[in-house]
Amino acid sequence: MEIAITPPSDRRVTVSLFSRLRTAKGQANPFPIYAELRSRGGVSAAPWGGHLVTSFELCDRVLRGRDWLEPDARWREQQVSGSRWTAPSSREMSRTLPALNAPEHTQVRRSAGTFDRGSLEGMRGTVGRITGRLLDSLAERLHEGEADFNALVGEELPVAVIGHWLGLPTADFARLRELTHDQVFTQELLPSASQLARSDTATAELRTYFMDLVRERRARPGEDPVSRWIAAWDGMESDRDRADEAVYFLVLFVLLAALETTATLLSTMTLLLLEHPRQWDWLTVHPDLVPAAVEETLRYDPPTHVISRVSAQDCVLGGVGIAKDEMVHLLVGAAHRDPARHKDPELFNLHRKPAHLAFSGGVHYCLGAPLARMEAQTLLYQLVRRFPRLTLVRRPSWAPRVAFRRLLNLDVALS
Template sequence: METAVMPPPDRRFAVSLFSRLRTAKGQANPFPIYEELRSGGDVVAAPWGGYLVTGFDLCDRILRSRDWLEPDARWREQQGSGTRWTAPSSREMSRTLPALNPPEHTRVRRSAGMFDRSTLREIGGTVERITTGLLDDLGERLRDGEADFNAVVSEELPIATIGHWLGLPTADFPRLRKLTHDQVFTQELLPSASQLAVSDAATAELRTYFMELVRHRRAHPGEDPVSRWIATWDTLESDRDKADEAVYYLALFVLLAALETTTTLLSTATLLLLEHRRHWDQLVVQPDLVPAAVEESLRYDPPTHVISRVSSRDCVLDGIEIRKDEMVHLMVGAAHRDPAKHKDSDVFDPHRKQAHIAFSGGIHYCLGAPLARLEAQTLLRQLTQRFPRLALVRRPAWAPRVAFRRLLNLDVALT
């Protein structure tokens, strides 16, 4: 990229910022902290090693460039035993689609198929039906006073949608949702040893669950994605055990990708519109504005605030020397508020020309993005029409995370 090399930056700059970011106050509103972080430049040295990238255009270029790779199994093993990267849950994640690099990434992505237009048309009716039922439940609860929208709707819609698509028993939904919340710790920016232990246990249980599912579908194939993946991988892999494991990793990836971030998107979009009443009221009378509101929610406060990449070669990034295999953390939450990209970037404005990297970019652009958009748009259309007088009761609490945002509650009532 650039050729002029600056002296090594001071790694102490970001220490206090990340200390504040990990507090309850920092989680509730990390954006002033991101603004301070951006003041250090587009590339800032991370306290623990590697670098933080805060500029939108630079983040976008890295995501689209083949010179920047996922921290895959090879890279993780190089970090040495006893590190977070060699924890059992991290090693397991390194075999899923988002952590693969070409050519294996290309092979697995092609085998996945996923959410093309015909599949979305097929799922669309299911999403409408599930949403209607969940909002019926919300309405019953609101008649008695306030309700937790996060628990009643946002946590339920993604697991019901993906569970129905995969053909999973509805009785398993609560267990799978809990395991997903526990598993995500291994994908966090700086997980603690206790968090990794929780993630390791959840990952082991998910492996048992989905390997049993794959074996059952092999013995009893149907018209479901898992059965189709088995048929596809039988043509790609002569070893049946390896084929079954490849299908397991696809099913695991789909569950983890479909639940955590989509749940956050549903609650965050609802929260932002309730906090910005003018835009909520606009959707009530102009439901065609819903897609733009979803995109602005993804920009304003995306479900994932950090995406990590490693360099495939020695290079210079914004005047900073980056060595081969060195990691950079793309601070998506900060990049989305980059004033060089968005005018009045701290203003929630669904009418702006949209540009965000909430779904990553390049060859790793999120396969589930069309489904997440479908769920969010369906929910907001029904919600604003059925409950135009919905109001926020109190500010929600947030889980103690940096990379993966998660609301713990969203209490609402009718005015």
């Protein structure tokens, strides 16, 4: 196959597009910029090296392919000193489940267990009660006028659910949520030096908090996931300190994954439905479409817009040569609007057949996807039943991010 060579002029165009993507306007609506990137081909040169992938078919192929790896600890150690990959927070994340490759990934994933049907059913009642309580608070605020759905519900439900599951003190939820928002910058596509510094500080505090938690559960084990993980790792690792650290990395991963992306899913789902009042009205009459609404949200504007992989060997992707250990950034936010995969991709349509990459794919398919879906569906079932006249007051603001979407507010009222 003939390999396409990307000229410098194309790289300059991509620089310009990413400059627009990082503006407030670009954060609020990145999709026209994604369309321009897609028009340049399924694979294009990234301004900082590596490549950007905007084709749904190619993104799906990479995520499912065994020749594409996570940027793990070995890969990060080879990067230029001072880059985001060598920051302390990045090195810490390289030891969590999403950044591992086989065989380490297989071992850790097995030790973590899964949110299977039985465990989810055991959590369903708790999720329903927490959701009801949060919507009670929303109702009180709406009675007085407008309310910030994001602050009262979207940000609160994930931390309350995962905090209850892990057995964490309620008083710690707010701080853990703040630390998560700062920590995620090390996983961003283009973090600034100040953002990386915030991530490093947050990561250090999270390590102290969760290592203390693991030691406490080891001393007083209970019927909770952390205690079960300690028992599991004691059977695999003779060094107790190393076993405790392995459990710490599991707890850290679960918290970060559960809070950040799920909160964005909940608020984005509500925003999109209120921005499409005909779809909202239809849903209030046909709540059986709630699961479809969640899936269309995940396609239309997923919580994570970028997933990165590195090539295990020299290869060709979409006619472009990729060298071993070279990185590709899968712009799933762009791929979800690929007209080659979806008819009328710019339309938010609850009757669309689900197809998205919001939970990644292959061996790295998101461990917490079933829980995130359950939280979103539980919330939406209750929301359309209790607040059929909910309306959007104003357009929200967005955090200055490219990879990890986050609403800063979602102001609503009753019509």
